[in-house]
Amino acid sequence: MAEASAPAIATRQPRFVILRWLKLRPGAAHALPVIAFLLIGFAAPLAWVIMFSFMPERSFSLLNEPTLDNYVTIFSGTTYRSFLWSLGLAAVTVILLALICYPIAYGLTRVFGRWSTLLTLLFTIPLFVSENVRLYGWILFFIKNGVMLGTLKSLFGYEGETWLFTEGMIVLGMVYVYMPFMLFPMTLGVSMVPNETRDAAFDLGASRWQVFKEVDLPLAMPGIVIGFLLSFVLAVGALVEAKVLGGQRVIPIVHEIELAFTYAQNWPLGAALAVLLMLVVGTLVMLVLRRFDLDTILGRR
Amino acid sequence: MFTSKLSRRNFMQQSALWAAAFAAGGTLGLRKAMADRSKELNILCWEGYNSAQVLDPFRKSTGATVKAESLTNDPTMINRLRAGEMNVWDLINVNNPWARKVMWPEKLIKPIERARFEPYFAKMLPAFKPPYRWAMDDSGENMLGIAQRFGPYSFVVNTDKISRASAEDQGWDLWNDNANAGKYGVQESDDWNVFDLCCIAGFDPFKEHTDAEVARYTETAKRVFKNAKVVGDLATMNQLLVSGDIDFYLTGGTYSCSPARADGALNIRGITPNKGPMPGGKGGIAWIEITSVVNNPNVSPLAEHFLEYVQTPDMSHTVAFAEGTFNPVTQMGDPECFKLFTKEELEIIQWDSLEEEMARSAEYDIVPDYPKLLDIMTAAKREVSGG
Structure with missing residues (x-):
């Protein structure tokens, strides 16, 4: 009897376990395909990069004995300069974007009225053109005998030197390219401030500055924080601006990663740089998110 | 378990x-x-x-x-x-x-x-x-x-600014003349840039290098990148030569300047130096x-x-x-x-000078200590960043 029932249990048991598990946790079961997709498409390449960062320099296989040499190379050299340039340029870009975008966002929400849609469209259209093409457009604008200097020369006889290939041009390019990523979340944030709240503050005797500081800014904060995060993370990864408009006067960290993976053919070093960049940016983002909890500022808790 | x-x-x-x-x-x-x-x-x-x-x-x-x-x-x-x-x-x-x-x-x-x-x-x-x-x-x-x-592949000049004969005579010393600071660009092509820096430093790229040569190479790399107006791709280099922003660039030759010449800018010309540090006194490099x-x-x-x-x-x-x-x-x-x-x-x-340019060029070869020289060059670029 016992001998006869044993195989039946053995064949039925796994199916039973899966069914019970599915029944008990339908949410998890339905999330399985997405989890599998994320594991294969997102986690696996990241894990690959992380593992490569521990391989000996200039190796192309993960079948070597792990080593910390790449990290030692990075910390003992001058690569920190590239990190500082990337973080510095991104910080300057984000600050400039905040200063430029807040008035525009305010205008789009409260001042421009029916023109807002058209203006929003004008800010959106450049996104449909490749970044490279837009930046080469700036080259043609600023180049000697180009749109700006050529016009000044022909109209006023003024012969100036090009402004291209300077740090200022890199910032200009980054502000130009990443503006929509600050502007639109910020506009959303500003539009979340109820007019009634502002009116009430004015009625209670608040000055314009007090309304801005106590009402506008805190209530628009979700959009502002998202704009900051989005544009900062993108700007830290900026490469083309420094290459095209900066003429490589500055070597950002992403350029170092590219060099390691191409000309130097040092995948492990490139991987180690990428891991460090992820850690630095991840840490900064986590610090901001700890200070401004998105769920709280979005009013979900 | x-x-x-x-x-x-x-x-x-x-x-x-x-x-x-x-x-x-x-x-x-x-x-x-x-x-x-x-x-x-x-x-x-x-x-x-x-x-x-x-x-x-x-x-x-x-x-x-x-x-x-x-x-x-x-x-x-x-x-x-x-x-x-x-x-x-x-x-x-x-x-x-x-x-x-x-x-x-x-x-x-x-x-x-x-x-x-x-x-x-x-x-x-x-x-x-x-x-x-x-x-x-x-x-x-x-x-x-x-x-x-x-094709030969050394450097490219705007012959309206520097004549072909003068560029061929001066050769790699164009980059050793401090008066040329800010007048040239570097076309980003890192392996070729390494070869050219060796030539500017005065030794053959395609051999194992002594410590003294590496030291000279390091100094040359820093100076060349510090004095460069711009580092970029070949399209940018050609455009800047045509506009007059720069007078010459390395690395380059028929391959890189041909798009500009095809557009009618025949004053943009690949140059092979008359002499240089390669065996037989060859001054250029060809691929x-x-x-x-x-x-x-x-x-x-x-x-x-x-x-x-x-x-x-x-x-x-x-x-x-x-x-x-x-x-x-x-x-x-x-x-x-x-x-x-x-x-x-x-x-x-540039068919008119192709044969003589090839004759004055050493053939592209493997640089035995390339990884070291490339790392030095990358560090030099980084160190003059923003400078």
Whole structure:
């Protein structure tokens, strides 16, 4: 009897376990395909990069004995300069974007009225053109005998030197390219401030500055924080601006990663740089998110 | 119960297990692929061979699916093979030394049928007559590929600012003259930039370097990048030469300045120095592409057929003037091919001085201490950042 029932249990048991598990946790079961997709498409390449960062320099296989040499190379050299340039340029870009975008966002929400849609469209259209093409457009604008200097020369006889290939041009390019990523979340944030709240503050005797500081800014904060995060993370990864408009006067960290993976053919070093960049940016983002909890500022808790 | 404790020791074992698992998967995939590659060809190449002008007639005549991926540096292409893409590619098109000195010893490529291809070499320009060194292995027995595009590649000047004769005489010292600070650009092409920095520093790039030479190279790299107005791609360099923002740039030659010359800017010219630190006092460096058949276990039968296809006079001319950049081809030694080139086309590729420039150029070779020199150059670029 016992001998006869044993195989039946053995064949039925796994199916039973899966069914019970599915029944008990339908949410998890339905999330399985997405989890599998994320594991294969997102986690696996990241894990690959992380593992490569521990391989000996200039190796192309993960079948070597792990080593910390790449990290030692990075910390003992001058690569920190590239990190500082990337973080510095991104910080300057984000600050400039905040200063430029807040008035525009305010205008789009409260001042421009029916023109807002058209203006929003004008800010959106450049996104449909490749970044490279837009930046080469700036080259043609600023180049000697180009749109700006050529016009000044022909109209006023003024012969100036090009402004291209300077740090200022890199910032200009980054502000130009990443503006929509600050502007639109910020506009959303500003539009979340109820007019009634502002009116009430004015009625209670608040000055314009007090309304801005106590009402506008805190209530628009979700959009502002998202704009900051989005544009900062993108700007830290900026490469083309420094290459095209900066003429490589500055070597950002992403350029170092590219060099390691191409000309130097040092995948492990490139991987180690990428891991460090992820850690630095991840840490900064986590610090901001700890200070401004998105769920709280979005009013979900 | 299964327990796993990863240590340095068993890391290798576990890695090997995973590798075996992947290899098993790969083998299964391969079996499937082996069934049919007769209508498929994959080419890893410099730009031009991937153009529709070159590939479409071949696709039409063979009915094959031809995929070509273009990259712009040799080590990246070769490392794609090393990193496991041997069973993906059928042809690889890189500069001369890689086939003979690297890919053949590492068994990344296989020989082509010598009897079938030697007659093509016989019709090429005199410098490429068989047995052509870069197309053969060390023993001289195995033919490793065919030669087609080539050209001198040192630097480019705007002859309205510096005459050709003066640039040829001054040669690499243009970069040693501090009065030229801010007047030049550097075309980003890191392996070639390394060669040029060696030439500016006054020694042959293609040998092992002494500590004193490395020190001189380091100083030169910092100075050259500090004094450069701009570092960028060839399109930017040509544009800045035409606009007058810069007067000359390294690295460059027929390949890089041909788009500007094709636009009518014949004052933009590739220059080969009259003298320099290479053996025999040669001042320039030249490249010759060798296209080889990848040692793919299931190589497409169309691979060698394609090599023959691009040898025809018509197709050679098309390859020389495929989209992007324009270059001389070895098949110009065949009158049937040469007559297809118009006067304007010959002007674009500087045919008037090609022979003498090639004679003054050393051939692109492997730099034994390249990784070290590249790292020094990258550090120099970083250190003058924002300076």
